[in-house]
Amino acid sequence: MKSVKRILLILLVILAVLAYINYPKLNIISGFAAKSMASNQFIAHRDLEAVKANDLNVPLIKLADVEVIEDGAAAAVYGLMERDAICRDGMGCVLINDDYDPNRYDFTPKRTHKETGLPFPYGNNEPKDTLFANVDYQQLQKAVDGAFANAGIQKTRTVLVAYKNHIVSEKYIDGFTKETPILGWSMTKSILATLYGILEFEGKIDLNQPTPIASWQDDERKDITLNHLLRMQSGLAWDEDYSSISDVTRMLFLDADMTLAQEEKEALAPPTEIWNYSSGTSNLLSGILRGYFDTHQEYLDFPYTALIDKIGMYSMLIEADMEGNYVGSSYGWASTRDWAKFGLLYLNKGRWNGDQLFDARWVDYITKPTLHSDGTYGAHFWLNAEGKFPDVPKDLYSANGYQGQYVFIIPSKDLVVVRTGLAESPEFDVNHFLSEIIKALN
Known part of the structure; x- marks a missing residue:
């Protein structure tokens, strides 16, 4: 007993x-x-x-x-x-938490929805029925269908292929249509970076100047620049682990103000000495962005007036934290066609239907490999510079998100490919998927 x-x-x-x-x-x-x-x-x-x-x-x-x-x-x-x-x-x-006050921030971003009457991508009418002599449409369909095979493993939801600004293939599973907004997760980081590209083009910021963060001015963090933050090479401590209680999960699911999580971290190394992927850095950049505007309303309007609504991404919405800061690391929603518009903006080096939104050299900047990233990262965009995808051109760059959200841009092929789903490598083989699409271009 x-x-x-x-x-x-x-x-x-x-x-x-x-x-x-x-x-x-x-x-x-x-x-x-x-x-x-x-x-x-x-x-x-x-x-x-x-x-x-x-x-x-x-x-x-x-x-x-x-x-x-x-x-x-x-x-x-x-x-x-x-x-x-x-x-x-x-x-x-x-x-929300117990301190939430629904009346504290009574702001709503101002949106501008203009129907141009144009087909995709410069309008929201159906794309022109265009046939390219050098496209093997049978092979293209095989490549797209392949992304949906083994549905329980690959978990693909939507695919869109745009060639020379025209949709040449798209496919959706049941429950998703061309209008359905899809969470891009970390693809939102690339949207955020683009806002900095627009500000730089307008002459309002210098990426190589130290960041305007008061709490850093009396220690070694005072030398961290916007460039360091965009390249994830600030040297600040950060734990990006989604399987445990970590810096990133605490920020996304516990913090009322997500802009502070990275700001409060100590420096592990001087800027540029280490590369450390950090969603906290993106939300810090969102907080810094807010500081460039005189009012909260101007900050909330800026992503839409300067970028999102300007290129007709009307389905897009960026969610904000409890303190009214955009969660630039993770919470951007848009339809597959609107994610494709974002890719096409970059394929066209910032030019959109006659307007130049950011300097063409901005593309060179965000695609320049960051030190210590093994050629996989630029400035809030992922790269293929060192051939991570061996059967895909090395000029490929992309906006990537958790569970396999992708906007791939391949300039040498005049190609933008969007794929959304609930699985990534190894369950979803990016190299095979893209190489099969490229085979269709003769």
């Missing part, structure tokens, strides 16, 4: 330790579930059961019980650690 009691006591101790260790994770789990459901319901207008069966059907997250409420969603794990996400007009959905 004594031995049985000892065993039971040991088991209770083990369970108590496990509960103590894992209880904080419930905050992240229920936060992810509530935020994802709210945004998918109120931005993408997707079926609730489809979101549960796919977007939330991942380890740990699927433990959450989630429900849609009047203006958002709520989630908890076995009744514990309930989190609420609410949605705001023009600002997207946000996880």
Whole structure:
């Protein structure tokens, strides 16, 4: 009997330790579930059961019980650690805490929606029915279909191929259409960087000047420039681990002001000595961006007036944190066609239907490999400079996002390819996918 009691006591101790260790994770789990459901319901207008069966059907997250409420969603794990996400007009959905005051920020970005009557990409009418003699459409269809094969593994949702500014192929799974906004995750970083390219083109910033952050001026961080931040080579500490309670998961699912997480980190090395991918850096850049404007309203309007609405990405919405800062690291939504417009803007070196949005040399800047990134990273864009994808041209660069969201730009082929889904390498083979598309261009 004594031995049985000892065993039971040991088991209770083990369970108590496990509960103590894992209880904080419930905050992240229920936060992810509530935020994802709210945004998918109120931005993408997707079926609730489809979101549960796919977007939330991942380890740990699927433990959450989630429900849609009047203006958002709520989630908890076995009744514990309930989190609420609410949605705001023009600002997207946000996880809230007990300090949330719905009247504190009563701002909405001003949007301008102009129907040009033009076909895609310079308007929202259907693309021209164009046939290119050098395109093997049978091979192209085979390549696109291949991205949807083994659906339970590859988990592709949408694909669009644009050649010489024309859509030559696109495909969607059930539940997604050409109008459905899709979360780009870290593709949003490339949108954010483009805003800096526009400011530089307008002569309003110098990327090589130290950042205007007061808390850095009395220590070694004072030498960090905007260029260092855009290239993820600031030397600041950051842990980008989505499988645990880390810097990035705390920021995205616990912080009311996401611009501060990276600002408060210590320097591990002088700028340029290390390369460390950091979503905190992108949100810090979003906070710095806000400082360039006299009012909060001007900051909220800028991404839309200077870029998004200017190129007709009317489905796009960038969500803001509880303090009204754009979550430039992760929370940009847009339809597949609108993500393609962003790629085409870069393919055309910043020129859009007669307007120059940023200097053509900005493309050279964002595609220049960053030291210590092994040729895979430029300035908030990913690169193929060292042949990571061996069967794809080395001039490829891309906006990449969690779970395999991609906008690929291949200038030497006049090509933009968008792929969205719920799986990335190795389940989704980018090299094979792109090389099969390129085979269709003779």
